[in-house]
Amino acid sequence: PKPSGDPSAMQMKSYACQRRTPLKHHNSFLTEALEILSQNAEYNDNEGRSVAFRRAASVLKALPCRVKSMEDLRCLPCLGDHSQRVIKEILEDGSSREVESTRQSEQFQAMKALTGIFGVGVRTADRWFREGLRSPDDLIRTGQQLNRAQQAGVQYYNDLQKPVTKVEADVISDIVEKAVHSVLPGAEIQLMGGFRRGKEVGHDVDFLITHPEEGKEEGLMPKITNWLEEQGLLLYQKTTRNSYLEKMDGPARPPNNMDRFERCFSIFKLQTSAVRYKSNFTAPAEDVSTGRENEKPSERDSEESGWRAVRVDLVVSPYSQFAFATLGWTGSKLFERELRRWAGQEKNMSLSSHALYDSKQNLYLRAKTEEEIFAYLGLEFIPPSERNA
Ligand code: GTP
Ligand code: MN
Ligand code: MN
Numbered sequence: 343p344k345p346s347g348d349p350s351a352m353q354m355k356s357y358a359c360q361r362r363t364p365l366k367h368h369n370s371f372l373t374e375a376l377e378i379l380s381q382n383a384e385y386n387d388n389e390g391r392s393v394a395f396r397r398a399a400s401v402l403k404a405l406p407c408r409v410k411s412m413e414d415l416r417c418l419p420c421l422g423d424h425s426q427r428v429i430k431e432i433l434e435d436g437s438s439r440e441v442e443s444t445r446q447s448e449q450f451q452a453m454k455a456l457t458g459i460f461g462v463g464v465r466t467a468d469r470w471f472r473e474g475l476r477s478p479d480d481l482i483r484t485g486q487q488l489n490r491a492q493q494a495g496v497q498y499y500n501d502l503q504k505p506v507t508k509v510e511a512d513v514i515s516d517i518v519e520k521a522v523h524s525v526l527p528g529a530e531i532q533l534m535g536g537f538r539r540g541k542e543v544g545h546d547v548d549f550l551i552t553h554p555e556e557g558k559e560e561g562l563m564p565k566i567t568n569w570l571e572e573q574g575l576l577l578y579q580k581t582t583r584n585s586y587l588e589k590m591d592g593p594a595r596p597p598n599n600m601d602r603f604e605r606c607f608s609i610f611k612l613q614t615s616a617v618r619y620k621s622n623f624t625a626p627a628e629d630v631s632t633g634r635e636n637e638k639p640s641e642r643d644s645e646e647s648g649w650r651a652v653r654v655d656l657v658v659s660p661y662s663q664f665a666f667a668t669l670g671w672t673g674s675k676l677f678e679r680e681l682r683r684w685a686g687q688e689k690n691m692s693l694s695s696h697a698l699y700d701s702k703q704n705l706y707l708r709a710k711t712e713e714e715i716f717a718y719l720g721l722e723f724i725p726p727s728e729r730n731a
Contacts, residue, residue: 354401356419357688358680358731359721361404365540365730368408372429373399375441379428382444385453385464396676398425400731409433452476460502460609460653461491494578494609498651501644502609505543506652509621514547514610514654517575518566522551525565529553534671535655540727546653550671552664562658563604570610577651579608603663603696606656613649663696665709670695677724677731685719693719 355361367373380395397420402409405418412430415421421429431438444450455477456467475481478499481488488496495502515533522529532538535548551566553559563581570576582605644650659667670678685693691707692699698707698718709715716723 352406354404354418357684358397358400358404358677359684359719359724361731362724362728363400363404363674363677363731364728367403367405369402369405372409372432373402375428375432375438376402376425378441378445378450379424381454382450385450385457385468387464387468393676393679394420394422395425398422400676403730448476458503459492459499460495461489461493462495466492491578491580491607498577498609500642501651502545502653504650506545506547507617508537508542510612510617510652511537511544511547513616513620514612514652515549517570517610518549518551518654518656521566521569521573521575522562525569526553526558526562528555529559529562532668534657534668535673538672538726539674539730541730546655548655548671549657550664550667551656551658552661552667554661556661559658559660563606563656566656567606567608570608575611577609577611579606581606603660603667604658608654608656610652610654611649612652614644615648659695662708665711665715666693666697667695669712669715672726672729674729674731677729680731681719684721689719691719 376395376399380392380399383389383392383395401418401420405414409415409429411433412426415426415429428438428441432441449471452471452475453464453467456462456470456475457464459478459481470481470486475484475486478496481496511533515531519531522531530552532550533548534550535546536544537547551559551562553562567576567579567581571579583603657667657671669681682693685691685698690701692701693715698709698715699705700707700718707718709718713723
């Protein structure tokens with residue numbers, strides 16, 4: 343074996359779900375550049391290209407040290423010609439012209455600003471861009487038709503742009519726990535998404551809720567949101583049956599009882615005094631409502647108003663699907679994507695957040711833990727903190 347410190351010394355597996363990817367790595371100077379190109383491809387509706395750049399970035403995140411020369415990349419998978427060109431340029435010149443011009447481009451910046459609005463996807467943002475709109479303020483100024491989610495997205499734009507801290511996530515965890523236990527004692531609540539992977543900040547806070555007695559979780563979401571609404575803790579909420587299942591999961595589509603997998607996209611009203619209290623820096627302050635709640639987002643200051651808006655995702659899962667839901671909602675998005683690709687391409691199985699279907703045996707494989715699912719898939723168990731692909 344080659345001496346350690348040489349990135350090519352390690353044998354890099356080609357699926358992200360076969361590798362450990364820590365949160366902090368040694369190659370952000372390269373991965374950030376590749377992720378700009380990935381994001382730009384997504385804005386241009388080129389999913390294949392977007393995933394290719396994301397996979398290349400992910401391989402570099404899994405390296406034990408900083409890439410110093412193209413030699414270091416010799417044995418690595420997933421690095422296409424284009425990614426290699428970009429890496430080479432950065433190694434030689436310190437930056438890539440393509441990446442920098444993309445970053446500066448009007449289209450990239452407008453798409454970033456517009457898709458950054460809660461409730462706005464690439465298609466809508468692209469239509470607005472082609473109509474000459476560039477920012478949330480342009481939408482207000484020109485009186486664009488907005489749906490309820492987008493209205494909330496524009497209204498709370500500044501708050502929702504600010505990263506959510508772990509302390510804020512913990513305060514919200516306490517609130518969600520209180521809400522859930524008030525309406526269903528014995529229910530279990532788990533923090534998901536980036537925070538479960540050990541991130542210190544996130545764009546939202548994700549929770550998975552279940553009850554050990556199967557069936558008890560039925561109809562739970564409206565009870566939770568009603569409780570939260572009565573307490574004045576919700577600025578926005580939309581509960582949907584899990585359409586993800588029908589849209590994306592195809593053959594893994596499980597039996598009928600799984601249609602009740604519910605999801606709630608919400609925006610919480612988080613008192614900043616509660617966050618200060620939790621972080622133990624200062625004593626809890628009085629709630630200073632200034633009556634400025636209805637002003638334009640750009641003029642609202644959470645320091646002064648005493649609260650901020652935070653995106654929260656709630657998911658309710660039947661106990662029998664909890665392990666699959668846990669695996670499916672921990673992320674990262676690329677890690678999830680790679681798990682499903684591995685299952686399909688290498689194992690002839692179909693994985694979703696509800697179930698694992700074995701096409702060879704024609705049966706659903708039951709699991710109580712994430713470890714069991716990795717074992718069914720013939721994969722080494724990767725803990726959440728190493729799923730930052
Ligand atoms: P930040 O929130 O930006 O910190 O990162 P995150 O990893 O938490 O991302 P996000 O909140 O968008 O998603 C969390 C996890 O839930 C990811 O693994 C997603 O793949 C997964 N996820 C998001 N939407 C859906 C969905 O509709 N269905 C399922 N099953 N999973 C989803
Ligand atoms: Mn999240
Ligand atoms: Mn989320």
